Amino acid sequence: MFFVLELNIDENDILKVKPGQQVFIRMDSYKNEVFEGEITSVDPIMNERTRTFTANAIFKTQPQVLFPNLSVEANILISSQEKALTIPRNYLLNDSLVTLSDGSKRNVQTGLMDYNIVEITQGLTDNDQLLLPKQ
Amino acid sequence: MSFKLLFNISKALLFSRFKQTLVAAIGVTFGITMFITLLSFMNGLNKMLDGLVSNRTPHVRIYNNIKPSVVQPINESAQFKDAYNFISSVKPYNTRKEIYNVNAIMDKLKTDDRVLGVAPKIAAQVFYTLGNVNLNGVINGVDVDAEARLFYFNDYVTTGNYLDLQNTSNSIILGKGVADIILAQIGDVITVTTSTGEQFPLKVVGYFQSGIADYDKVQSYASITTTQKLLGRGKSYISDIQVKLKDINLAPVVATEYRNIFEADAEDIQTANAQFETGTNVRTIISYAVGITLLIVAGFGIYNILNMLIYEKDGYHSHTKTNRLCGVRCKKHLYFHCTYYRHLWGTCRNGFWFCAQ
Incomplete structure (x- = not known):
């Protein structure tokens, strides 16, 4: 039997999700395993009550035993970067400025980020030293 | 002398x-x-009076406030960015009550040295249904352990065991005022109606009494999963994050910091309760x-x-x-x-x- 995964995507993230992206899947029924899959399509009609969209995905290698309506948790790979230069998030002011060790401020371009670290795509090199901005 | x-x-x-x-x-x-x-x-x-408020109030509360955008779209548009725009009839823009990316936010908070503890919360509007009578109320979905450890939840549960809230599924701790009005005993099953019209049976496992009558007539407590079920939302639906700091005086600074990095509203206890000091x-x-x-x-x-x-x-x-x-x-x-x-x-x-x- 062939199964399709229905993943709920938040309105804030829907533009980042496209068909063909890699998916990492965990299920309540297979607690210790992570499966791989791929997004096949994104349903354009939103569920208005939950403000989410449905993205369909399929397993790369489907597990032996599956049933309809099993719970699934998934991460979708949006982008990846090898050899990324990162700095701690709290060294970045206004999401664009860093303070160098001599006190001057510099504008930088940022890439991927979360609450802990930020990728710097342009503006800094390995050897630059930064100061923590004063609150 | x-x-x-x-x-x-x-x-x-x-x-x-x-x-x-x-x-x-x-x-x-x-x-x-x-x-x-x-x-x-x-x-x-x-x-005692201050304790009633400060014990149950978080030092920093992260939530989504309903408010209009600070910068209206036309002021950011390429065409009219430098013009002075008269905008009338501005409406608030915020369609979601839940905090975006709540799990990442809670993980980040737990690694912050200034934070003593974090307790998530959901506030759900409900009606306590008694036949054809509907009483207005709020059910607070709480993480029972964190709430008891940080906000003295167990001190205010006067009857029943507060731990039953997480051990018994679909259970509720009623405000004493509510319990008196609908005459619910410990062990009874009451019905609540959500704002979407769905009815839910919930078992009463205790009474909550803060001493403030207006509060006890409206507020009840359930576990986070029960409240998420009530609202028909998933496991990531959290409407408030309550933060307790090691030093209460840091609250205003910390709140400003969180407001910027989490892109949600953060209220410190000093602002929320200025009149008490x-x-x-x-x-x-x-x-x-x-x-x-x-x-x-x-x-x-x-x-x-x-x-x-x-x-x-x-x-x-x-x-x-x-x-x-x-x-x-x-x-x-x-x-x-x-x-x-x-x-x-x-x-x-x-x-x-x-x-x-």
Whole structure:
């Protein structure tokens, strides 16, 4: 039997999700395993009550035993970067400025980020030293 | 002044009219005891009233406030960015109550050194249904362990065991006011209707009593998963994050920081409860002022009485030869000593009281 995964995507993230992206899947029924899959399509009609969209995905290698309506948790790979230069998030002011060790401020371009670290795509090199901005 | 002479004179006079000295002493003791009792009572009352609010209020609360955008779209558009735009009928823009990316936010908060603990919360509007009568209410979905550890949740659950909330599925701890109105006993199953019209049975496992009647008539508590089920939302639906800091004075700074990095609203406890600090200060000033005024008035009274005693005693000296000179100097000594001993006694009492504090 062939199964399709229905993943709920938040309105804030829907533009980042496209068909063909890699998916990492965990299920309540297979607690210790992570499966791989791929997004096949994104349903354009939103569920208005939950403000989410449905993205369909399929397993790369489907597990032996599956049933309809099993719970699934998934991460979708949006982008990846090898050899990324990162700095701690709290060294970045206004999401664009860093303070160098001599006190001057510099504008930088940022890439991927979360609450802990930020990728710097342009503006800094390995050897630059930064100061923590004063609150 | 020869202190030995003064000491002997005052000792003699204090003990010669021992009963009157005793009465004056008892009066002073009583006055100061009542002063200490009154101030301790006021202090304790202040602490209890403040505790009612501050125990249950998070130092920083992260949530989504319904408000209009700070910068309206036209002001950011390429065409009219530099123009002055008259925008009328601005409406609030915020369609979601839940916090975006809540799990990443909670993980980040737990790694922050200034944070003592984090407790998520969901506030769900419900009706307590009793036949065809619907009572307005709010069910707070809480993480029972975190809420008890950080916000003294268990102290306010007067009946029943607060842990049943997470051990029993679909359970609720009712506000005492609600329970009294709908006459629900521990173990009963009540029905709640959500704002979408769905009805849910919930088992009553305890009563919650904060002491504030308006609060107890409306608020009830359920576990986070039960509330998520009630609202028909998934595991990531959290509407508030309550943060308790190690140092409460850092709250305004921390709240500003979180407002910027989490892109949600953050309220510190000082802003939310400014009126309580003022209230405490005023109550403290009033109780001290009243107490000290009464003590001073009593002091003057005793001084007056002892004054009269001195004149009386002074009469005994009038028959001796050296009375004139002695009279004036002795009077001075006696005034000095009576007031000195009264102040000494009073200060000792105050000293004990400060130590007791």
